[in-house]
Amino acid sequence: xxxxxxxxxxxxxxxxxxxxxxKVDAISEGKxxxxxxxxxxMLNGFGIAHGAIAYALADSALAFASNSHGRQSLSxxxxxxxxxxxxxxxxxxxxxxxxxxxxxxxxxxxxxxxxKTLIALFKGTVYRTDKEWQP
Amino acid sequence: xxxxxxxxxxxxxxxxxxxxxxKVDAISEGKxxxxxxxxxxMLNGFGIAHGAIAYALADSALAFASNSHGRQSLSxxxxxxxxxxxxxxxxxxxxxxxxxxxxxxxxxxxxxxxxKTLIALFKGTVYRTDKEWQP
Amino acid sequence: xxxxxxxxxxxxxxxxxxxxxxKVDAISEGKxxxxxxxxxxMLNGFGIAHGAIAYALADSALAFASNSHGRQSLSxxxxxxxxxxxxxxxxxxxxxxxxxxxxxxxxxxxxxxxxKTLIALFKGTVYRTDKEWQP
Amino acid sequence: xxxxxxxxxxxxxxxxxxxxxxKVDAISEGKxxxxxxxxxxMLNGFGIAHGAIAYALADSALAFASNSHGRQSLSxxxxxxxxxxxxxxxxxxxxxxxxxxxxxxxxxxxxxxxxKTLIALFKGTVYRTDKEWQP
Numbered sequence: 001x002x003x004x005x006x007x008x009x010x011x012x013x014x015x016x017x018x019x020x021x022x023k024v025d026a027i028s029e030g031k032x033x034x035x036x037x038x039x040x041x042m043l044n045g046f047g048i049a050h051g052a053i054a055y056a057l058a059d060s061a062l063a064f065a066s067n068s069h070g071r072q073s074l075s076x077x078x079x080x081x082x083x084x085x086x087x088x089x090x091x092x093x094x095x096x097x098x099x100x101x102x103x104x105x106x107x108x109x110x111x112x113x114x115x116k117t118l119i120a121l122f123k124g125t126v127y128r129t130d131k132e133w134q135p
Numbered sequence: 136x137x138x139x140x141x142x143x144x145x146x147x148x149x150x151x152x153x154x155x156x157x158k159v160d161a162i163s164e165g166k167x168x169x170x171x172x173x174x175x176x177m178l179n180g181f182g183i184a185h186g187a188i189a190y191a192l193a194d195s196a197l198a199f200a201s202n203s204h205g206r207q208s209l210s211x212x213x214x215x216x217x218x219x220x221x222x223x224x225x226x227x228x229x230x231x232x233x234x235x236x237x238x239x240x241x242x243x244x245x246x247x248x249x250x251k252t253l254i255a256l257f258k259g260t261v262y263r264t265d266k267e268w269q270p
Numbered sequence: 271x272x273x274x275x276x277x278x279x280x281x282x283x284x285x286x287x288x289x290x291x292x293k294v295d296a297i298s299e300g301k302x303x304x305x306x307x308x309x310x311x312m313l314n315g316f317g318i319a320h321g322a323i324a325y326a327l328a329d330s331a332l333a334f335a336s337n338s339h340g341r342q343s344l345s346x347x348x349x350x351x352x353x354x355x356x357x358x359x360x361x362x363x364x365x366x367x368x369x370x371x372x373x374x375x376x377x378x379x380x381x382x383x384x385x386k387t388l389i390a391l392f393k394g395t396v397y398r399t400d401k402e403w404q405p
Numbered sequence: 406x407x408x409x410x411x412x413x414x415x416x417x418x419x420x421x422x423x424x425x426x427x428k429v430d431a432i433s434e435g436k437x438x439x440x441x442x443x444x445x446x447m448l449n450g451f452g453i454a455h456g457a458i459a460y461a462l463a464d465s466a467l468a469f470a471s472n473s474h475g476r477q478s479l480s481x482x483x484x485x486x487x488x489x490x491x492x493x494x495x496x497x498x499x500x501x502x503x504x505x506x507x508x509x510x511x512x513x514x515x516x517x518x519x520x521k522t523l524i525a526l527f528k529g530t531v532y533r534t535d536k537e538w539q540p
Contacts, residue, residue: 009180010179010180010181011180012180013178013179013180013181013182014178014179014180014185015175015176015177015178015179016176016177016178016179016185016187016188017179017180017185018176019176040150041150041151041153041154042150042151043148043149043150043151044145044148044149044150044151044152044195044198045144045145045146045147045148045149045152045198046145046148046207046209047148050149050151050152050191050194050195051190051191051194051210051213052151052187052190052191052194052195053151055186055187055190055191055194055213056185056186056187056190056191059185059186059187059190060179060185060187063179063180072181074181074217075186075217076216076217076346076347076375076395077214077215077216077217077346077347077395078186078214078215078216078217079212079213079214079215079349079484079528080212080213080214081211081212081213081505081512081528081530082209082210082211082212082213083504083505083507083510083512099488099523099526100486100488100523100526102488104397105346105397105488107486107488107526109514109526118504118505121504121505121512121514121528123484123486123526123528125346125347125395125486127374127375211481211482211510211530212481212482212530214349214393214484216370216377216393216395218369218370218372218375218377234353234388234391235351235353235388235391237353239532240353240481240532242351242353242391244379244391253369253370256369256370256377256379256393258349258351258391258393260351260481260482260530262509262510279450280449280450280451281450282450283448283449283450283451283452284448284449284450284455285445285446285447285448285449286446286447286448286449286455286457286458287449287450287455288446289446310420311420311421311423311424312420312421313418313419313420313421314415314418314419314420314421314422314465314468315414315415315416315417315418315419315422315468316415316418316477316479317418320419320421320422320461320464320465321460321461321464321480321483322421322457322460322461322464322465323421325456325457325460325461325464326455326456326457326460326461329455329456329457329460330449330455330457333449333450342451344451344487345456345487346486346487347484347485347486347487348456348484348485348486348487349482349483349484349485350482350483350484351481351482351483352479352480352481352482352483
C-alpha cells in the first residue's frame with residue numbers, strides 16, 4: 001500500500017480525527033500536512049482551544065507520517081509546547097517532519113501553525129512493529 | 136474562590152471537557168482526580184482510544200489542579216508517555232500530583248489509569264500569572 | 271547476575287559517572303538511589319550547577335535501575351525539569367522509581383533532591399534489548 | 406553587550422563547559438553552534454558517550470542562544486532523544502534554532518550531529534527574567 005492508501009485506511013477507522021474535522025492536505029513517505037478548524041466544542045475554560053486540540057492534530061500527523069512507510073508504528077513518547085492561543089474559527093495546520101528513521105524507532109517534529117504563526121511544537125517517538133499494513 | 140468553585144467555573148465554560156464527558160471526582164488545592172468513559176468517536180485508526188484522549192484528560196487535570204490555588208495558570212510544556220491501549224467502554228481515571236509550586240511555576244505529574252493499570256504518564260509545567268480567579 | 275553485580279560492572283566501565291563522583295547508595299530490581307557532591311568544575315556561567323549535572327545523575331540512575339533486571343536497556347527519550355539551583359558543595363541525591371515495565375519498554379521517574387528539596391524531575395523511557403548482562 | 410560578549414562572559418565562568426572542551430563556533434542573536442570532542446572520561450558503562458554529554462552540549466547551546474538577546478534566561482523544561490551512539494574521539498556539533506521568542510519565554514530546538522548524522526534532538530524552554538547582562 002502506498003502512503004495515501006494507508007492514511008485513507010487509517011482515517012476511515014479514526015472516529016476521533018473525523019470528529020475533529022481533520023483534513024489530510026498532503027501525504028508522502030515520512031511526511032504529512034493536516035488541518036482543522038477550531039469549533040466551539042473544542043474550547044476550554046479560558047475560551048481558547050483546549051491544549052488537547054493542537055495535541056490531537058499533531059498526534060494524528062505523527063501517526064499518519066510514521067505509518068506511511070508501510071509498517072504499523074505506535075507512539076511511545078510525545079511532548080508539546082503551547083506557544084499561542086487558538087480561538088473559535090481559527091484554522092490550524094500541522095506539518096510533520098521526520099528527524100530520524102531507524103529499524104525500530106522513528107522521531108518526528110510536528111509544527112502547528114495558525115496562518116504563519118507557530119502556535120505549538122510537538123516532538124514524538126514511535127516504535128515500528130514488524131506488522132505491515134495490508135489492503 | 137475555593138478550589139471547587141474555581142473548577143466549577145472553569146468546567147462550565149469548558150466545552151471540550153464537557154464533550155469528553157469528564158467527571159470531577161475530587162478537587163483540592165494542587166490536586167484533582169478526573170474520569171471519563173471512552174466512546175466510539177474517541178477511537179483512532181487502530182480501533183483504540185486516540186492518544187489525545189488520555190492527553191486531554193491529563194491536560195484538564197493539570198489545568199484544574201494548578202488553577203485551584205486561585206491564580207490563573209497556563210500550560211507551558213507538557214509530555215505524555217502512552218503505555219497501554221484503552222478501548223471503547225473503558226473508564227479512565229486521572230490523578231494529578233503537584234511536584235513543585237513556586238511563585239511563577241508549578242510542576243505536576245498526572246497518572247492515567249484504566250482500573251489499576253497505569254496507561255499513561257503525563258508531566259506538565261504551568262506558568263502562574265498574577266490574575267486571580269474572580270466569582 | 272544480580273542487580274548489584276550488574277551495576278558494579280556498569281559502573282567500573284563508566285568513566286563519566288566516576289568523574290562525577292557518583293555513589294551508588296542503594297540498588298535493587300527496578301530501583302536505585304545515587305548521590306554526588308557538586309564541585310567547582312560542575313558549575314555553569316551563573317555560578318550554579320550546570321543543568322547537565324542533575325541530568326547526568328538522573329540518567330545514570332535510569333541506566334542502573336533499568337539494566338538491573340538483567341537485560342541491556344538503552345535510553346530512548348528523556349526529559350528533565352529544573353526547579354531549584356544547586357551550588358558548590360551541595361549533595362544531590364537521585365531516586366529512581368519504575369512506573370512501567372513491559373517486554374520492550376520501561377518507564378522511569380527520577381527525582382533529584384538537595385537535602386529534602388526536589389531540585390529536578392526527570393522522566394525516561396528505555397528500550398529493552400534481548401541481550402543479557404553476562405559476568 | 407552583544408551576543409559574543411555575553412557568551413564570552415558566560416563561558417569564562419562556566420567551569421563545566423570548559424571541562425567538556427566546548428568550542429563556540431558561531432554565535433548571533435538567538436542562534437549558536439558549539440562543538441566538543443568525546444574523551445575517555447565522558448564514556449558510560451557501554452563504552453559510548455554518556456547521555457549527559459550530548460545533553461550538556463545542547464544545554465549549553467540553549468543557554469548561550471537564549472541569553473544572547475541580552476536578558477538573563479533560565480532553562481525551565483528540556484527533553485532530549487538519543488538516536489545514535491557517540492564514541493571516543495568523535496566530534497559532536499550542536500546547532501541551536503529559536504522556534505519562538507516571546508516576552509517571558511523562548512523555545513529552542515538543538516540538533517546534535519556527529520559529522521552529518523543527527524545523534525540527538527533536544528528541545529528546551531527558557532524563562533526570560535528582567536535582569537540584563539552587564540559588562
